[in-house]
Amino acid sequence: MFDLSFTARTVLLGATLLGIVGGALGSFALLRRQSLLGDALAHAALPGVCLGFYLTGSKNPLPLFLGALIAGIVGALCILVIVRNSRLKQDTAIGIVLSVFFGAGIVLLTHIQKLPLGNQSGLDKFLFGQAATLLPRDVMIMAILGGVVLLLVLVFFKELRVLTFDPEFGASLGFPMRGLEVFLTVLLVTVVVVGLQTVGVVLIVATLITPAAAARQWTDRLGIMVLLAAAIGGFSGATGALISAGWARLPTGPVIVLVASAILLVSLLFAPQRGMLWASLRERALAARIRRENLLKDLYRWGENAGGTWSEPVTTALVMGFRGHTRQQLTRVARRLDRKGLLSWTDDGITLRQEGLEQAERIVRRHRLWELFLTRRLELAEDHVHRDAEEMEHALTEETEARLDALLGYPTVDPHGRPIPRSISGSDPQRGVA
Amino acid sequence: MTKDGVSEDPRGGDGTVAGGLPDSAKPAIEVHDLTVAYRTQPVLWDIDLSLPEGKLIAIVGPNGAGKSTLLRSILGLVKPVTGWVEVFGAPYRQRRSWVGYVPQRESVDWDFPTSALDVVTMGLYGSLGWLRRPGRKEREIAVSCLDKVGIADLAGRQISQLSGGQQQRVFLARALAQDARLYLMDEPFAGVDATTERAILALLQELRSTGRTVVAVHHDLQTVREYFDHVVLLNMRLVADGPVATTFTNENLQRTYGGRLTVLTQAAEALLGGENPEISNPNV
Structure with a gap:
């Protein structure tokens, strides 16, 4: 379907593969709060690549991969040893190993560049990645390593789950948690090595963490998270490869990372439950409902004080005075209630309609029942209960209200001697307010 | 060899044999010279x-007394400097399937x-061993364990959506799934609501009635x-x-808590309240 060159197809395959494996493994790293471990492992792999080249004198991928794998594992072991035998914490150990290994890698790399070999150019592609240099044999090795990693994750999913969630409990069951930890770390190093040539040591951590963080936003199940992270990773890899193939001068690795980051951004904002947008919308909706309920309640109180009649309109200026609203603020609240038929707003002022009156009653009833509960049952002073009731009147559910009413013996007056309204809608089971 | 303050071997005073379970002559846990x-x-x-065996x-x-460490040593999670621990007369490694563990909720x-449900199913990982995955049978067992702690209806709930008491019940259900003879619990009553506290107590008593042993780190002197x-x-x-x-x-409490006055007051209340178990029941 796409008119891709052979090279572009190789890159597409490699990038997709890397994304899938990175996403799947990254989920475990993320949940174990070891996001930066992947970064350290990647940086630690660099001297391994250089030594692999140094010892064999060829850019054959196998020795380079092997060198990276061994160096990465040595780096991981260094972190473990430092954490276990010193008082340094893991983040410090990660920082130390990352910089020491990376520094050594750069020194070696510079040294190799100066050797009179002639074939060492391009070794620095491991720094930032250069997907265009991927050859079919590279992708073949990536596929084999990636396939093995995925297979192992599948086979040991149960053990990895307990390692990630509750390693101590897993140990009490007899699973060798240390061994599993090393196992997972080796898998992580493998993924890093798989991605070195495509994305480079500096950005590889993004292929592990970003798809996993995005996937976490959408699901509450580990299995689904791993699959979703693999899908997001694969999609980012493929899209990134296609984009950079389309605009020939864009580097593949960074584009892949940007695509994945865009998906993460969308997930952070829009995912249901965990998304920031929904959280803020829910908050705003709640605040708006509270404002509407307060207006109904204020109108009710006004009528109550006016002798229990609600048929006369209350002038707009007066209503604005209830809570010091500007006309604009009042409009925002009242317009909606008007449209819902809970009140009518004319030039003469605002009048509660029947349904609005019923809802207002319910709010006032909850307020006064709660005040009564606080004074009678919790023995708080009468002048200390109003603020609390101001909040509970919006929060009490129908069921709780009924239980409260029964508990208090269906009272008729609140602690301040005002009636608890139940005349109009006392037994009305209608739910939902404003 | 008796160290300072060690009382006599409790088996001497109480020879009850737990119902139906073999090897009851052995103590549930034997700790020797452990440092x-x-x-x-x-x-x-x-x-x-x-x-x-067969007791709660x-x-x-006090804090830092090594209570959790003792539990973790029994489970072989920490390496002792000296000494050894045996569970039903053998090292823990050989008795794993007899022991259930409830870690601290935090x-x-x-x-x-x-x-x-997934968390409770982890209690079955030990009997499943390597490679085998939990299937329908494990699911059913896990649901029935959730049912025993009264929250079968929350099986599919994401664990962060559970209250503290419900989370504690999930941990207990996971231990029940282990179907153990000995349960080690690290503060099972910490930070739970009154209803959950009663439910957990009922569960412990039921475990005892079937001959199970429960060893629990406990903070509330009033309810000991x-x-x-x-x-x-x-x-x-x-x-x-x-x-x-x-x-x-x-006297023993004084020796345990040293000169910490507040705790001693609490201890005194606990002793006074000993005859009158209603004292700390916040229920009603």
Whole structure:
């Protein structure tokens, strides 16, 4: 379907593969709060690549991969040893190993560049990645390593789950948690090595963490998270490869990372439950409902004080005075209630309609029942209960209200001697307010 | 060899044989000469302890007394400097399937993407062993364990959506799924609501009635007499252990908690309240 060159197809395959494996493994790293471990492992792999080249004198991928794998594992072991035998914490150990290994890698790399070999150019592609240099044999090795990693994750999913969630409990069951930890770390190093040539040591951590963080936003199940992270990773890899193939001068690795980051951004904002947008919308909706309920309640109180009649309109200026609203603020609240038929707003002022009156009653009833509960049952002073009731009147559910009413013996007056309204809608089971 | 404050072997006084389970002549847990240190800081000193089977046993002591460490040593999770622990007459490694564990609730990340049912199913991982995956049978067992702690309806709930008490029940259900003979619990009553506290107590009593042994780290001195049969008083060293009636005394508590006044007051109340178990029941 796409008119891709052979090279572009190789890159597409490699990038997709890397994304899938990175996403799947990254989920475990993320949940174990070891996001930066992947970064350290990647940086630690660099001297391994250089030594692999140094010892064999060829850019054959196998020795380079092997060198990276061994160096990465040595780096991981260094972190473990430092954490276990010193008082340094893991983040410090990660920082130390990352910089020491990376520094050594750069020194070696510079040294190799100066050797009179002639074939060492391009070794620095491991720094930032250069997907265009991927050859079919590279992708073949990536596929084999990636396939093995995925297979192992599948086979040991149960053990990895307990390692990630509750390693101590897993140990009490007899699973060798240390061994599993090393196992997972080796898998992580493998993924890093798989991605070195495509994305480079500096950005590889993004292929592990970003798809996993995005996937976490959408699901509450580990299995689904791993699959979703693999899908997001694969999609980012493929899209990134296609984009950079389309605009020939864009580097593949960074584009892949940007695509994945865009998906993460969308997930952070829009995912249901965990998304920031929904959280803020829910908050705003709640605040708006509270404002509407307060207006109904204020109108009710006004009528109550006016002798229990609600048929006369209350002038707009007066209503604005209830809570010091500007006309604009009042409009925002009242317009909606008007449209819902809970009140009518004319030039003469605002009048509660029947349904609005019923809802207002319910709010006032909850307020006064709660005040009564606080004074009678919790023995708080009468002048200390109003603020609390101001909040509970919006929060009490129908069921709780009924239980409260029964508990208090269906009272008729609140602690301040005002009636608890139940005349109009006392037994009305209608739910939902404003 | 008796160390300071170690009471007599409790088996001598109480020869009850737990119903139906074999090997009851052996103590549930035998701790010999146990010393544990984190780096150079000793946490447990020279503990000699023998805990009877079929009892509800509280481990009590001030903060930093090594209560959790004692549990973790029994489970082989920490390497002792000296000494050994046996569970039903053999090293823990050989008795794993007989032991269920309830860690402290704060020890895990409750925002982890998993359901209550998944967590309970982990209790079956040990019997499944490597490679085998939980299937329908394991699912049914897990649901029935959730049912025993009264929250079967929350099986599919993400664990961060559970209240503290419900989370504690999930951990207990996971231990029940292990179908163990001995349960080690790290503060099962910590931070739970009154309803959950009663439910957990009922569960412990049911476990005892089927011959199971429960060893629990417990913080609330007021309820020790009411909830437990046997008590281990610990403050780095073993202060005393034995039946609650004879061991949970003012003198032993003083020796456990030293000069900490507030705690002593609490202890005094606990002793006074011993005859009157309603004292700490916030129910009604």
